[in-house]
Amino acid sequence: MASVTMIVNGKEVTANVDPRTLLAQFLREHLHLTGTHVGCDTSQCGACVVHVDGRSIKSCTTLAVACDGASVTTIEGIGTPDNLHPMQAAFRENHGLQCGFCTPGMIMSAIDIVNRKGHKLDEHTIREELEGNICRCTGYHNIVKAVAAGAEAMAGK
Amino acid sequence: MYAFSYHSPKTVRQAATLLGKNPDAKVLAGGQTLLPTMKQRLASPSALIDLGKAEGLSGIEVKGRNVVIGAMTRHADVASSAIVGEAIPALAALAGGIGDPAVRNRGTIGGSLANNDPAADYPSAVLALNATIITNKRKIPADEFFQGMFSTALEEGEVIVKVSFPIPSKAAYEKFPNPASRYAMVGVFVAKKGSETRVAVTGAGSDGVFRSAECEAALKARFNPKSLDGVKVKAAGLNSDIHASSEYRAHLIPVIAKRAVAKAMAK
Incomplete structure (x- = not known):
C-alpha cells in the first residue's frame, strides 16, 4: 500500500491505496465521484478526462499515487445542478449529448481547450482538439457547436 | 495490472540506486505507453520507479x-x-x-x-x-x-x-498516420545542417527508426523536393501488416520525405 494525498475539487483527501490503483478508479471507487467515466480503458476514448494541476489528462492512464500532491478537478468540481458551468450549460442548450456517457470527458477536454486556445474557437480547431474524445451517439456536430458556444460563454465569467 | 512496489525518488541518483536494487523494475515517466502495456499484462515489472518528483528533469x-x-x-x-x-x-x-x-x-x-x-x-x-x-x-x-x-x-x-x-538550418516532420490509431505508418523527419542532410524514418522499419540512405543520397547534392523524384526505397526490412504491405511503406517513404522537404523549404 502507498499513501497518497491530493486536493480533489478543492478538498484535501488522503488515502492508502494499492499502487496499481488508477486515478479513475481512485476517484470512482474510493471517493465515489462517479462522474468520471471509464469507457475504453485504453486511453482512446477520453470519457475519463480530468484536470490535474489545471491540465487535461486521461485518468485511466495515470496512477493515483503519481498524483500525490496534485490538485485534481473532476466534472463534479466545475458546477452544480443549480449553477452549471458555462460549458455544461452550452452542452445542454446545444443538445451536445445523447446518452451522456462521453459528456464529462468532453466537457473537461473542452474547458482545457478554452484554457489553452481562448474563447474564439473555430470548428476546425475544436474538431482537431477533440481528437482524444470519442462519442458514439452524436456524430460530433452538436458537440462542436456546444464547445464553441461554451467557450464564448466562459469569457463572460 | 499485476501488483508492483512503487517508488518516488527525489533525485536521479536515488532512481538509479532503486533500479540497481530492483532488477525487474521499470522507470515510470509519463506512463502513456507503460501503463496501458501493464494493464494488458504485457509488462509486469516488480517495481515502478516514478520520476515524477525527481528534480531537474524538466525544462x-x-x-x-x-x-x-x-x-x-x-x-x-x-x-x-x-x-x-x-x-x-x-x-x-x-x-x-x-x-x-x-x-x-x-x-x-x-x-x-x-x-x-x-x-x-x-x-x-x-x-x-x-x-x-x-x-x-x-x-x-x-x-x-x-x-x-x-x-x-x-x-x-x-x-x-x-x-x-x-539547431538545424532547415527541418520538417511529416507523417502518414494510420487512419484509426493515428500512429505513423510512415513518418519522415528531414534535417539539413551545413552540408549534411539526414533523413530518419519511423513507423516503417521492422527494426524501428532508421536513416534512409536512398533519400539522404538524393538530397545530398540539392535539398529540394525534386531531388527525391524517382528515388526507390527497398521493401526488405520494412513492416508488412494488415495496415500496409512493406512495398506500400517503401513507396510511401520518398513520397512523405518529399512532402517533408517541401515543408522544410517553405519555412
Missing part, C-alpha cells in the same frame, strides 16, 4: 547552438515552447502531433525515447537532428542510441536526463 533551454530538453518535459510543453518554436519549429510541430491533447499533457520525451516504439514520432527527430541523449552516466549519440524495436543503448540503471538537439 527547455538553449545552450550554445543546441536546444536542450529535460527528459520529463511533457509533449505539450515542447509543442507550446517559444524556445523550440523559434529554434526548431519542426520539433515543436512533431510534439504537437503526438497522441491527443490529454496524452500530450502526460507523455514525456524521455519516456518516448527510452521505449523506442517503432511507430513513435520522437525517435525520428532525434536521429535526423543528430541529437545527443544525455543520461546519468554518459552522452549517447543518436546513431548509437536506437538499437532495434523497443531496444536502446541504455544499460541497467541508466536513466535519460536530457536530450540535446543541434
